[in-house]
Amino acid sequence: MTTSGTNTFNLDLNNLVEEAFERCGSELRTGYDLRTARRSLNLLTIEWANRGINLWTIEQGSIPLVSGTATYNIPIDTIDLLDHVIRTGSGTNQTDITCSRISVETYLTIPNKNSQGRPIQVWFNKQSGATYPDGAGTTIENPTITVWPVPNVNNTYTFVYWRLRRIEDAGEGGTRTQDIPFRFLPCMVAGLAYYLSMKLPDASQRIQMLKADYEEQFKLAAEEDRERAPIRFVPRTMFYR
Structure with missing residues (x-):
């Protein structure tokens, strides 16, 4: 069996947004579609900051x-x-x-x-x-x-x-990659699809499904994005005279 020998897969902004639109049962067609998706993407990364520590x-x-x-x-x-x-x-x-x-x-x-x-x-x-x-x-x-x-x-x-x-903004250029590790790509696509489903009239039936998928993907990524060093708790003892 012959494998590719590479492990550099990533998604630039255009491909990331296109994947999210397809999960909503739609297509990326206009400049406004890209602009509104970029705005949602920036809001998504702010939400991640509110969720906790991103290593x-x-x-x-x-x-x-x-x-x-x-x-x-x-x-x-x-x-x-x-x-x-x-x-x-x-x-x-x-x-x-x-x-x-x-x-x-x-x-x-x-x-x-x-x-x-x-x-x-x-x-x-x-x-x-x-x-x-x-x-x-x-x-x-x-x-x-x-x-x-x-x-x-x-x-x-x-x-x-x-x-x-803060996580860096999505940026203007469609060929830019995002300021995230590769393991968060599924989570970012799922989150953007969920955000877009609340905007697209034809995707309203998919909102709950996309939200559930987003939460699952975030849970998987967040559990991987953690310290693995052992933790030792030592009580702090203070003496008074």
Whole structure:
């Protein structure tokens, strides 16, 4: 038996949309069909962000902390922070120290927010991650972090974080591939078909079937998109005198 010897199958935007239309019992015929499908595809990836952690969107970043400055911008496409440390030193002398995340309520109860030292806590303010025009120009609502205590020296502390970013937009070109692993292709096609079935009059009878298929495909993909490292739970014991 002779096999292809390749394992590079992927779907560009045109083929992905065409497959979704066919599952709705329809065809991709006009430029508007592609435009409305692209809009639905962007909404679909936002839904995936709301469903939970997508491992391929985890990225590491770092921010050098400045003496006397408590608040710093995080990239605008950040959904959430997964973990973070305060790094001191570099190379073989590098040390990562735990930095605990606190809520806005906890931050508000800190008596002296201008106290300086090595940061041990961080408040993450998600903001809206939106960019929009206003009367004075353009407003960008970056997510921000606020550390406490406020750094007391320059070039000593680095805030190192692991974030969830947004999945990239579908894009304008029909030959573009999507910002997903290959194992999520069946899920994306099924999800787009379900979204389109709610728009196409002739596909209304297929809505429930397509929704069920989408949920099944997402479950399969999400269960595969997970960490396989062993987990060990150790109780944190604190002693008081």
